[in-house]
Amino acid sequence: MAPNTGSAGHKYRRIAADLQAAIDRGEYGPGDRLPGENVLAERYNVAVMTARQALHLLRSQGIAESRRGAGFYVQSWRPIRRRGITRLARDQWGSGKSIWEADENRALDVDQLRIERTTAPPRIAEVLEIEPGEALTRSRRYLLDGRPVLLAVSWFDNGLVDGTPIAVPDTGPGGVYARLADLGRAPVRFNESIRAQLPTEEEAERLKMPPERAVLRIVRTAFDADGKAVEINAMVADSAAYILDYEFDA
Amino acid sequence: MAPNTGSAGHKYRRIAADLQAAIDRGEYGPGDRLPGENVLAERYNVAVMTARQALHLLRSQGIAESRRGAGFYVQSWRPIRRRGITRLARDQWGSGKSIWEADENRALDVDQLRIERTTAPPRIAEVLEIEPGEALTRSRRYLLDGRPVLLAVSWFDNGLVDGTPIAVPDTGPGGVYARLADLGRAPVRFNESIRAQLPTEEEAERLKMPPERAVLRIVRTAFDADGKAVEINAMVADSAAYILDYEFDA
Known part of the structure; x- marks a missing residue:
């Protein structure tokens, strides 16, 4: 470096x-x-x-x-194989499972959960079609066997999720996608975009990883049946901990 | 570092x-x-x-x-947005287009094209269901505006592709997938697995990138209608040059 x-x-x-x-x-x-x-x-x-x-x-x-x-x-630690498409299938969250349960059945723990009303950066506000001040975020860190592997911040329209289980720590079976479905705004399509970059100082500290190892930045946008974005999830994964897997038809 | x-x-x-x-x-x-x-x-x-x-x-x-x-x-250089799923749709290569033409319409050049009979590593031979000595590779480097951005090595069963356009430099319209279709072995399903790691010395040299910047390693496996692997493409992309994009239904 x-x-x-x-x-x-x-x-x-x-x-x-x-x-x-x-x-x-x-x-x-x-x-x-x-x-x-x-x-x-x-x-x-x-x-x-x-x-x-x-x-x-x-x-x-x-x-x-x-x-x-x-x-x-x-290193004897085996990376997580994250099945990008299977894990987001409606069969998964629609049946009350956590999304990451599709990932080779390796159970993740969550900590540093924080929910807050906050101001969205212009690009996020634009995609969610909200005023920047009208955002709610769910932030959390995921751990495998006590090792932090992933940070995630989900952005929502506060007007949509305020007063629902999405705005409290325990979202219930199937998580936020099942709750968006309860609100009549089930996600039907997802986009994930992936880059590899160095972590920020804060990210490296929270992931307990050296600042010279790359992270995978994954931004997922979930769209409802009307093509409206209902969630943007900005994730930061330790590149030594993850293999991202996508399987699809020609 | x-x-x-x-x-x-x-x-x-x-x-x-x-x-x-x-x-x-x-x-x-x-x-x-x-x-x-x-x-x-x-x-x-x-x-x-x-x-x-x-x-x-x-x-x-x-x-x-x-x-x-x-x-x-x-940096004023804009990264390539690689549309992982759209680009591999049969509509794309079936209509005689190059796969990368789906990527925001930015034309890539190919150089360092090399085709050779070679010995496959055990894992590749196993997936292709061939003897290790029965492999043929197509190696090439892709450039955008003269800048190397991607290395790719495709592995095939030599017994399948020997004497076909897949074994010569110009594979014709639609590339190797269209030719596999001509052989009755059209790919119908793809798996892409992605990791971020440092480049090897040779990769950094061929991509003209600093050894301390991560590469994205993308391994694609193409399966035919019988679920048999017909190609394994091991790619190495400069992480500063690429955003990988996957869009799919819930």
């Missing part, structure tokens, strides 16, 4: 790339110990610090993990 | 984050000049080198571009 650090910078990337390739070939499996910094320094004829940088790079990218005083190991 | 460089490392990220936020708020538009390193150094009371690191970080992430001797400017 720092400006080019010259030949040492180049070398640590080279070492990290070699280790990554060995992991990809299956020479080191999940949980296996990687060569230590002294071994790598000798093998590549570089300073121990350079070898250490290579291991730190793999750790920052979520490929390796370190154990205090015991070196570096191939 | 280097291990924590202490408080200077923290500060340059803070400055970069502030500039990024100002760009997001629209205070600096595409092509606008950003404050110079001397101005930033004074404003934040840091060394000029620290201010420079902030600007280099924005450049490495594709948010700013530098002009020789003239400072840093907000």
Whole structure:
């Protein structure tokens, strides 16, 4: 991330790339110990610090993990496969399930839930067709086995959801989409747009991830039968924790 | 990317984050000049080198571009919005169009086209249900306005495509999917799986991008009417060049 650090910078990337390739070939499996910094320094004829940088790079990218005083190991944590289309099928939320229950059946916990009347940025207000001051947000963080993996902020027209279960912490079975259906505004179509970018400082802190690892930014817009946007959900996912999966007909 | 460089490392990220936020708020538009390193150094009371690191970080992430001797400017290049589902509709390739023509009508050029008989990694051979030695690949690089944006390697069963237009450079109207249809193996269903990771050295070189900016890895599998995989396309996209878009029914 720092400006080019010259030949040492180049070398640590080279070492990290070699280790990554060995992991990809299956020479080191999940949980296996990687060569230590002294071994790598000798093998590549570089300073121990350079070898250490290579291991730190793999750790920052979520490929390796370190154990205090015991070196570096191939990450044994399996990423979540998020089934983008199945999970949003009406069969899912219409039957009272949580959306993420479609994701390989790995149960997520929610914390940092906050609901507030707030001012929407112009672009969000425009899509929801509301005055900027007329927005309500549901913010939350998702954790898997105690590890934060995703931040989400859903934007609604406060005039639509005020006084409904969407404006209180527990939305009930099937979540906000089932409640929008109760209001006669069931989502019938979704758009998800995806970018990879670095996290902001706040995002990196809340996701407990290093600032030099990318996040996946997913913006979902839910449309009702009249083509009106009923929710915009801006998500930020740790890129080491997620595989996004879309399956569809030709 | 280097291990924590202490408080200077923290500060340059803070400055970069502030500039990024100002760009997001629209205070600096595409092509606008950003404050110079001397101005930033004074404003934040840091060394000029620290201010420079902030600007280099924005450049490495594709948010700013530098002009020789003239400072840093907000990136004026607009990312490609890739319509994941529309572009693969049979209407598209069935009518003789290139798949990427659905992407906001921005014409891509192809270079580095290479077709070869090769050995497939075990996982690819398994999905294609072939012996590892029975694979044929089409590799190519895509450019927009001369800028490399995407690498792609498509894997096929050589026994299926040998002697067909899929095994020669020009596949004809509608590309490989139209030719698979000619062979009675039209794709009827697609799966795309997406991850964000750092590029390998070779990928960064071919995409002419800095090694500390993430790529989007997209693996598409095309299935025929019998549910057999007829193509696996492993793509690597510069994350600064692409927004991936999926639109689908509930």
